[in-house]
Amino acid sequence: MKDVYDVVVIGSGLAGMTAANILGRSGYDVLLLEQHFQLGGLATTFKRRDGIIFDISLHGFPVGMIKSCRRYWNQSIADRIVQLPKIRFDNPQFKLETTFDRDDFTRILVDKFGIQRESVVAFFDKTRSMSHYDDQSLTTRELFAEFFPNRLDVVRLLMEPITYANGSTLDDPALTYGIVFSNFMSKGVYTFQGGTDVLIDMMASELTKNQVDIVKSSPVRKILVDNGKVEGVVIRPKNGGEITVRSKVVLSNANLKGTIFDMTGREHFSKSFVERAESVRLNNSSTQVYIAMKRGYVIDEEQCGDLLFTSTAPEFDSAKLLDRNITSRTFSFYYPKTRPNTDRCYVVSSTNAHYKDWDDSVPSEEYKNRKIDLINQTVTHLEKFVPDVRQNIDWTEAATPRTFARYTEHWGGASFGTKYEGLAISRGLNGELAGLFHAGSVGIIMSGWLGAVNYGVIAANDIDAFLLENKKTKN
Numbered sequence: 001m002k003d004v005y006d007v008v009v010i011g012s013g014l015a016g017m018t019a020a021n022i023l024g025r026s027g028y029d030v031l032l033l034e035q036h037f038q039l040g041g042l043a044t045t046f047k048r049r050d051g052i053i054f055d056i057s058l059h060g061f062p063v064g065m066i067k068s069c070r071r072y073w074n075q076s077i078a079d080r081i082v083q084l085p086k087i088r089f090d091n092p093q094f095k096l097e098t099t100f101d102r103d104d105f106t107r108i109l110v111d112k113f114g115i116q117r118e119s120v121v122a123f124f125d126k127t128r129s130m131s132h133y134d135d136q137s138l139t140t141r142e143l144f145a146e147f148f149p150n151r152l153d154v155v156r157l158l159m160e161p162i163t164y165a166n167g168s169t170l171d172d173p174a175l176t177y178g179i180v181f182s183n184f185m186s187k188g189v190y191t192f193q194g195g196t197d198v199l200i201d202m203m204a205s206e207l208t209k210n211q212v213d214i215v216k217s218s219p220v221r222k223i224l225v226d227n228g229k230v231e232g233v234v235i236r237p238k239n240g241g242e243i244t245v246r247s248k249v250v251l252s253n254a255n256l257k258g259t260i261f262d263m264t265g266r267e268h269f270s271k272s273f274v275e276r277a278e279s280v281r282l283n284n285s286s287t288q289v290y291i292a293m294k295r296g297y298v299i300d301e302e303q304c305g306d307l308l309f310t311s312t313a314p315e316f317d318s319a320k321l322l323d324r325n326i327t328s329r330t331f332s333f334y335y336p337k338t339r340p341n342t343d344r345c346y347v348v349s350s351t352n353a354h355y356k357d358w359d360d361s362v363p364s365e366e367y368k369n370r371k372i373d374l375i376n377q378t379v380t381h382l383e384k385f386v387p388d389v390r391q392n393i394d395w396t397e398a399a400t401p402r403t404f405a406r407y408t409e410h411w412g413g414a415s416f417g418t419k420y421e422g423l424a425i426s427r428g429l430n431g432e433l434a435g436l437f438h439a440g441s442v443g444i445i446m447s448g449w450l451g452a453v454n455y456g457v458i459a460a461n462d463i464d465a466f467l468l469e470n471k472k473t474k475n
């Protein structure tokens, strides 16, 4: 680590790494700091005995990731992105399989749900045309009411996967739904062949090639500010001590609220900005159950598919999706084709959750018991689709909102950053404090793998413009 950099990036989530890569490639001197001992943020894996490895957030992303990785990373990374062709739904209202794209959804909505083709076409056209400049007063609930009045089954088909993908609810601005839904509908759902660890290793190599200095286990505890301008960061490495690094630009990929209130300090922002930042709502967190099957045991791919949205709730209900009394789960099935060179199948079950149901106020014995219940109930639910699963399991483990908070330092263990109002605050930092930028899950539309990568690109461009402007002023 040097004493001075052009840019310091706090956090190696997909947004932080992408911004660091672009800026490094453009010739800037960049330091990437990560508090964890692994890179990737939520795009990560963990290992257990006998070669067991679990992916945390590799369940599916839109096709746009291919273009973004090709442009802002490299062709080899883009080449590993492949489609997940079998997406299934199983709930009391319907059971179906789809490739999760516009053509197939049109077929399903017309043939299976009996919706007029014109309404389906109009709905797709409307969502496709949405952008973040749109009117925010229209909610997703109102959008559905306009096109599919009183069709709760249609709402469930269209909404449940997106709620899983970014935590949005029927009461969020419709544009947050429309943008993300259309991204998926353009060509379906994609994954990274080889697993998240391979992706992150490839990204780390590219960062090194582009001369980015990467330092792990190095939490930033303070962003230094002088006279309305960013001056650098203070790091408290996990092995002790304190290091100050000087830089006129700091890009935080950490939680938006943590960036403002923990690392920078409210005293450096205007009163109205602080008030707006305080009122930004965090998005929800998640629980996950990780299941490794015994070596050689093969889950029937034909039967289970790649992603399975299952629910026992009679109807779609955003609030119920967060309830500790779980009725809805998304199962991701990983076959040896995802990780060539392995002879194991894995299942990861994800459910949206409230932090408060799992936070430090839950006594530790109760917390442990809740995790055991979570695992048991999940395996029972999975038996419906894989009847002999229980006797073929090698390892199970659970993560809770507390786990996500601990490993990423996200306030409330937020899986998808903040609600929509966070976007303006994230984009407004540099206007308040010269040289302070943010990129990472915010505002629903900037979350998920593709959202995070693309926000990293936007932040890198902003920083480039800022540094060029500063250079001009100096000259």
Ligand SMILES: Cc1cc2nc3c(=O)[nH]c(=O)nc-3n(C[C@H](O)[C@H](O)[C@H](O)COP(=O)(O)OP(=O)(O)OC[C@H]3O[C@@H](n4cnc5c(N)ncnc54)[C@H](O)[C@@H]3O)c2cc1C
Pocket: 010, 011, 012, 013, 014, 015, 016, 033, 034, 035, 036, 039, 040, 041, 042, 043, 056, 057, 058, 059, 060, 061, 165, 218, 219, 220, 221, 253, 254, 255, 286, 287, 288, 350, 404, 407, 408, 409, 410, 414, 415, 416, 439, 440, 441, 447, 448, 449, 450, 452, 453
């Ligand atoms: C259970 C779950 C399932 C998901 N499934 C999917 C999916 O299928 N598809 C999809 O597209 N998205 C999915 N997501 C969302 C996706 O993983 C995230 O939106 C995306 O990875 C977030 O990237 P990010 O750049 O915002 O940063 P994050 O991944 O949030 O990373 C932030 C980084 O900053 C570091 N950091 C924080 N504070 C400091 C500090 N003070 N100093 C140094 N470093 C710091 C953290 O350790 C972390 O590495 C899922 C998320 C969860 C939780």
